[in-house]
Amino acid sequence: MSDSIIGAGPIGSGPRRIDGQRKVTGAAPYAADHHPDNMAYGYGVFSTIARGTVTGLDLDAARQSPGVIDIFHHDHFPELHRSPASFAQGNKVEETRLPFEDNHIYYEGQFVALVVADTFENARAAARKVSVSYKSSDAIANLDQGVKAHGTTSGSGNHERGDAAGNFDGAAHSIDVTYTTPVETHNPMEMHASVASWEGDRLTIFESSQGVVVQRNALAKIFGLPPSHVRVESPFIGSGFGSKLWMWPHAVAASAAAREIGRPVQLVVPRPQMFTTTGHRPETRQRLRLATDESGRLVSLRHESINTTSFTDQYVETCGSVTKSLYSCPNLLVSHETTQVNRGTPTSMRAPGAAPGLFALESAIDEMAHEIGVDPLEFRMNNYADRDESLDLDFSSNHIREATEKAAEKFGWQDRNPEVGSMREGHEIIGYGMAACNWEALKRECEARVSLRADGTAFVTCATQDIGTGTYTIIAQTVSELTGLPLEKVTVRLGDTSYPAGPVSGGSWATATTLPAIAAATREAIKELKGYATSEKGDFKDVDSDSLTFENGQLTHDGQRVDYVDVLKGQRLASADGHAHTKGADDKYSYRSFGAHFVEVRWDPGISNLRVARVVSAIDVGRVINSMTARNQVEGAIVMGLGMAHFEATEYDARNGRPVNNNYAEYVVPVHADQPPEVEVILLDYPDLAFNEFGARGIGEIGITGMAAAVANAVHHATGKRIRDLPIFKEKLMENVPDVPSA
Amino acid sequence: MREFDYARADSPRQAVSTHGESEQAAYLAGGTTLLDLVKIDIMRPDQVVDINRLDLNEIETLDDGRTRIGALVTNTALARHDRIKNEYAVLSEALLSGATTQLRNKATTAGNVMQRVRCPYFRDGVSSCNKREPGSGCAAIEGHNRSVHAVLGTSEHCIATHPSDMCVAMAAIGATVAVEGPDGQREIDFLDFHLLPGDAPEREHALKPGELITHVTLDAPLENSRSRYLKLRDRASYQFALASSAVIVTLDGDTITEARVALGGVGTKPWRAHEAEAALKGQKATEATFQKAAEIAMQGATPYAHNAFKIPLGQQAIVRNLTTLTAQEDRRTS
Numbered sequence A: 001m002s003d004s005i006i007g008a009g010p011i012g013s014g015p016r017r018i019d020g021q022r023k024v025t026g027a028a029p030y031a032a033d034h035h036p037d038n039m040a041y042g043y044g045v046f047s048t049i050a051r052g053t054v055t056g057l058d059l060d061a062a063r064q065s066p067g068v069i070d071i072f073h074h075d076h077f078p079e080l081h082r083s084p085a086s087f088a089q090g091n092k093v094e095e096t097r098l099p100f101e102d103n104h105i106y107y108e109g110q111f112v113a114l115v116v117a118d119t120f121e122n123a124r125a126a127a128r129k130v131s132v133s134y135k136s137s138d139a140i141a142n143l144d145q146g147v148k149a150h151g152t153t154s155g156s157g158n159h160e161r162g163d164a165a166g167n168f169d170g171a172a173h174s175i176d177v178t179y180t181t182p183v184e185t186h187n188p189m190e191m192h193a194s195v196a197s198w199e200g201d202r203l204t205i206f207e208s209s210q211g212v213v214v215q216r217n218a219l220a221k222i223f224g225l226p227p228s229h230v231r232v233e234s235p236f237i238g239s240g241f242g243s244k245l246w247m248w249p250h251a252v253a254a255s256a257a258a259r260e261i262g263r264p265v266q267l268v269v270p271r272p273q274m275f276t277t278t279g280h281r282p283e284t285r286q287r288l289r290l291a292t293d294e295s296g297r298l299v300s301l302r303h304e305s306i307n308t309t310s311f312t313d314q315y316v317e318t319c320g321s322v323t324k325s326l327y328s329c330p331n332l333l334v335s336h337e338t339t340q341v342n343r344g345t346p347t348s349m350r351a352p353g354a355a356p357g358l359f360a361l362e363s364a365i366d367e368m369a370h371e372i373g374v375d376p377l378e379f380r381m382n383n384y385a386d387r388d389e390s391l392d393l394d395f396s397s398n399h400i401r402e403a404t405e406k407a408a409e410k411f412g413w414q415d416r417n418p419e420v421g422s423m424r425e426g427h428e429i430i431g432y433g434m435a436a437c438n439w440e441a442l443k444r445e446c447e448a449r450v451s452l453r454a455d456g457t458a459f460v461t462c463a464t465q466d467i468g469t470g471t472y473t474i475i476a477q478t479v480s481e482l483t484g485l486p487l488e489k490v491t492v493r494l495g496d497t498s499y500p501a502g503p504v505s506g507g508s509w510a511t512a513t514t515l516p517a518i519a520a521a522t523r524e525a526i527k528e529l530k531g532y533a534t535s536e537k538g539d540f541k542d543v544d545s546d547s548l549t550f551e552n553g554q555l556t557h558d559g560q561r562v563d564y565v566d567v568l569k570g571q572r573l574a575s576a577d578g579h580a581h582t583k584g585a586d587d588k589y590s591y592r593s594f595g596a597h598f599v600e601v602r603w604d605p606g607i608s609n610l611r612v613a614r615v616v617s618a619i620d621v622g623r624v625i626n627s628m629t630a631r632n633q634v635e636g637a638i639v640m641g642l643g644m645a646h647f648e649a650t651e652y653d654a655r656n657g658r659p660v661n662n663n664y665a666e667y668v669v670p671v672h673a674d675q676p677p678e679v680e681v682i683l684l685d686y687p688d689l690a691f692n693e694f695g696a697r698g699i700g701e702i703g704i705t706g707m708a709a710a711v712a713n714a715v716h717h718a719t720g721k722r723i724r725d726l727p728i729f730k731e732k733l734m735e736n737v738p739d740v741p742s743a
Numbered sequence B: 001m002r003e004f005d006y007a008r009a010d011s012p013r014q015a016v017s018t019h020g021e022s023e024q025a026a027y028l029a030g031g032t033t034l035l036d037l038v039k040i041d042i043m044r045p046d047q048v049v050d051i052n053r054l055d056l057n058e059i060e061t062l063d064d065g066r067t068r069i070g071a072l073v074t075n076t077a078l079a080r081h082d083r084i085k086n087e088y089a090v091l092s093e094a095l096l097s098g099a100t101t102q103l104r105n106k107a108t109t110a111g112n113v114m115q116r117v118r119c120p121y122f123r124d125g126v127s128s129c130n131k132r133e134p135g136s137g138c139a140a141i142e143g144h145n146r147s148v149h150a151v152l153g154t155s156e157h158c159i160a161t162h163p164s165d166m167c168v169a170m171a172a173i174g175a176t177v178a179v180e181g182p183d184g185q186r187e188i189d190f191l192d193f194h195l196l197p198g199d200a201p202e203r204e205h206a207l208k209p210g211e212l213i214t215h216v217t218l219d220a221p222l223e224n225s226r227s228r229y230l231k232l233r234d235r236a237s238y239q240f241a242l243a244s245s246a247v248i249v250t251l252d253g254d255t256i257t258e259a260r261v262a263l264g265g266v267g268t269k270p271w272r273a274h275e276a277e278a279a280l281k282g283q284k285a286t287e288a289t290f291q292k293a294a295e296i297a298m299q300g301a302t303p304y305a306h307n308a309f310k311i312p313l314g315q316q317a318i319v320r321n322l323t324t325l326t327a328q329e330d331r332r333t334s
Ligand SMILES: Cc1cc2nc3c(=O)[nH]c(=O)nc-3n(C[C@H](O)[C@H](O)[C@H](O)COP(=O)(O)OP(=O)(O)OC[C@H]3O[C@@H](n4cnc5c(N)ncnc54)[C@H](O)[C@@H]3O)c2cc1C
Pocket: A665, B026, B027, B028, B029, B030, B031, B032, B033, B034, B035, B036, B051, B071, B097, B098, B099, B100, B103, B106, B107, B108, B109, B110, B111, B112, B113, B114, B115, B163, B164, B165, B166, B211, B212, B213, B214, B238, B239, B240, B241
C-alpha cells in the first residue's frame, strides 16, 4: 500500500492526549503505584567510593532492625547469567555486569547490598545500618584523568572519505578548535522503579520502562527462562529521556530478591542514585578541524571525539553522526573514542551523539563563517549537502534550505548587525545566533493487533510504550482514520509484553514504526469483517468482498449500508481481528529529519545575567500526525536544549569521582520562569512517502540538537566570547573574576 | 525507620519543657528543612516537638513602630502582608524570591532563620564535614564549591553560605529575635543571631540548648526610605542566590542620607555590609559611589576554586540594586 492513508480524519489534526485525564487525575498507575499482595520493599546500600573492593559488610545491626526479611550482597545472591546485551537479539542492556556479581566497585553509587523489609521505611532504616568496609583505590574522576591514565579506545560509527588531513594545511581558511560537554543526567520526574513478583517460574515485573520487550528478553536471559515466562508491564511512565530504554541493575536485583524471599518486591531508585546507576549522557571532548577554499566551500572537515565510559562497558557517544552528512565536503573524517572513568555506564540521552555533537559542529561552523567574514546563514546555505555523501545515497526528502529560510524570515535574521555587541536595549546586549538541527529517521519491525468489536469499539494492543509523547493518541487517531470510529471509541493498550511485540520508545522511531503496523492490523481486521459480511450468513452474501467499502463504521455496496456492529451481531461474533507484522526501513535512501534554530539571547553585563529571550525553529520531520503533541515535543526539546546550553552539568569531585550536585535543587534544569517569552515552532509538514505510507519521520529528538550551539553562537554575537565548554555559566562571560587554581 | 519521640506542644512553655536542653531534640515547624534532613539521615533527632499549634501566627505593629512577626507566620503570609509589602518591600521581595510557592506555604519565619546549609558535602553523609562531624575536616574547601559556598566570613573549617533570602532582608532592616528557653525569655540582636563558622562551624546560631524562637521583631521602617531585594542566580527561579543584595536607602535630592546594605549567597551568615553603608552615606547617588561601596563590601573576600566569580557578582548585586532604587521616583510602595 503505497499511497497515503490520509483522508479527512483525525490524522494531522491536534486532538488532546487520550490518556491526559487519567494522568492529571492520578488515575494512571505508574510502576511504583503497584502493590501486589504481600509485597516487600527493597532499599539499596550504595557504594560511597568510586573504585576499589568491598572488604567487609557488617550486617548485624541491619539484621536486627525491625521488619528486615533479607539482605542481599555479593556473598548472598543467586547465581544468574548475564544478558548477551545484543541490540540485534533484542536483549540489550547498557550495564552488562549484574548487581552483586563480585566485590568490585566501579563507581560511586553502585549497589553493594539490598535490604528487603516489610515496609519502605524499615528497609531504608536498615539499609543505613549496614556498614561497609572498602579497600579504595584512586578513582579516575573525569575525562582528562582517564585519558591521562590509560588513553583511549576506538569506538564505533567512524567514517572517512577523501583526504581530510591532506586538504587542511594548504586551505585558504581553516580553524582548529576543541569543545567539551559535561555529564548530563536525564532526571525524569518518575524515578526508576521495579515491582517484581513470581508465580512458580514465571516472573511479572512492573517497570518504568521505555522498552518492555527488550527488558523481558534480557530478564529471560539473566534468569534462564523462556521469554514467555517473563512479563514486563509499563503502561505509563513519568518520562525517561533515554535512561529507561534499557534495563538497569535495580530491576535484576528486585527480581532476584523477590524470587529468593518468595514475595513480591518493590524497589525504587532514590534520586541521588538516579545520577549513578541508571545511565547519563557522558562527558565529551571534541576536536573540530574545518577548512574552506577561497569561496567559502568546505574542503576538509574532521570531527574527532572522546567520551567517557565506565570500566564495565563501552558506551560510544557518536558525536560525529550528523557531521558525516549534514554538509557537503569531499574530505571528511569522523572518529569516536572512549576513555574509562569511575562512573556508571552512560546511555542514550535525548538525541545521543547529535546533541553534544551538533553543539560542537554548529559552533565550529559559526566560527568558520566568522573567520572568513561570511554570514553564518549564508555559509550554511553554501555548504548544506544535497545528498548523503557518507552513504552515497539521496535523501528521501530534505527541506533544510526552506526550513532555514522560513525560520530566518520569521525571526528577523536580516535585522542582525553582525558586529559583536552592537545590538542593545536598556541594560541588555542582544545576540542573535543560529544552528542547524538534524536527526536520523529510523523505523523498526513492529507487530500490532486490532479488534473491531461488536460493542462498537475498537481495541488495539502493541507492546510499545507511551513515554508521555502521545503514542496512545496517535495510534487511536490512526484507527479512527481508517475505521471512522470516533477517538473515544478506540481503546489503546500499550506497555505490556503480553501484547504483540512493539519497539523500544526511543530514537524518534515510535511513530514511523508503530503506525504502519497499526494501520496494517486495522486493514486486516476490516478484511476479516468483510469476509464475515460476504459469507453465507452475511448481509452481502452475493457481493465480492473486494468491492465492499468500509467507511464511518459501515460496510457499503451499491447504496446498501450495514453498520459493522450489525454484521458481527448477526453472526454472534465478538469481533473482527487483524494482526500485522511490519518491517523496518529499507536502505534505498538516506532518511533524515532537518531543521534550523534561531535564538535571541540577552546578556546583562551589569548583573551577569544571560537569558534566552526568543527562539524560532523550523523543522522538517515529514508529515505531522498530531500537531499538538508534535509541537509540544519540539518546544520541550528547545527548553531542554537551553538547559543544556547554560545550566546543566553533573559535577564530580575531581578527588574521588563522587557526583556532587545529585539532587533536583542543585542540578539545575530550566524552570517555567526560564521559558523564552517567545517560542515559535514551524513544522514544514512535507510527507516523506518513501519512508512509510504516513510520510512521518518522528519528532522526539531533533528539537534539542543544535540548540546549545545556537545559544552559544548568539552569546558570541552579544559578548564576543566564544564559549566552547558547556554549560555557559555566567562566570565564563564575566570580566574581573579572580583566578584561583584548583587544589 | 530511625525512631524518635513525637510530641505536640500547646504553649511555648510546654514546648520548651518537652524539648529540654538536649541537643538531640528538635522543634518542628514547616518541616521543609527538618524533615528533608531527617529523611536523608543527616539530622537525627530523638525527640521532635511539633510547635504548629502554638499561637505564634500574628504580624503586629508595636507602639514604637516596630513590627512583630510570630515564629509560625509562613513565608507566604509574611510576603503577602500589606504592611510588609508597603513598609518593608525588601523583605517581601526577598521572601518571594526564595524556594517555590509550595515551600513558602509551609516554611515559617523561625524555620527560615534556622534553615541549614545546602553544602553537598554536609548533605551526603560521607564526606568530611566539620558541621556534621566536628573535627572531621571540610571537603568543600578543596572540593567543588561553586554555588552554595561563600567568599565572606569563611574560615579554614567551613565555607558554606547561609542560604536564606529572608534573613538577608532582615539583616538590612534590623531586627531582634525573641526567644523563650529553660531560663525564661530574652532577645537577641538579629546581627548577632547567626554565627561565623570560625573554628566551630557546628555552632550556627546564638540559641542556647532548648531555646524556642517566639518572634522576630523588625525595626521600625526608615522614614521615607525605599528598599529592594535583588537576587542573582543561574536560572530565573527556584535556586539559592549566587549573590543577592538587600538595600534600603533614603535620599535628599540626589544625596544618600541613609543606607543599609546586606548580602546573600556570598557570606557564611546573612551579611550586613556596614562599611559599604558608611561609604554611601552623604554621597551623591552616582555609579562611582555605588561601585566604590560595592568594592568596599567585598573587600577581604576569599575566593575558592569555583566561586571566585561571586566577588564581582556580589558587587554587581549592590551596584545594580542601588542604581535601580535611586533612579526610582518613590519606591515606598512597590
Ligand atoms: C528545595 C528547596 C529550595 C529552597 N530554596 C530556598 C531559597 O531559594 N531561599 C531561601 O531563603 N530558602 C530556601 N529554602 C529553605 C526554606 O526557606 C526553609 O527550608 C524554610 O524556611 C524552613 O522553615 P520550616 O518552617 O519549614 O522549618 P523546619 O524544617 O520546621 O525547621 C527548620 C529548623 O529550625 C528549627 N526550628 C523551627 N522552628 C523553630 C523555632 N520556633 N525555634 C527554634 N528552632 C526552630 C527546627 O528544629 C529545624 O532545625 C529552600 C528549601 C528547599 C527544600
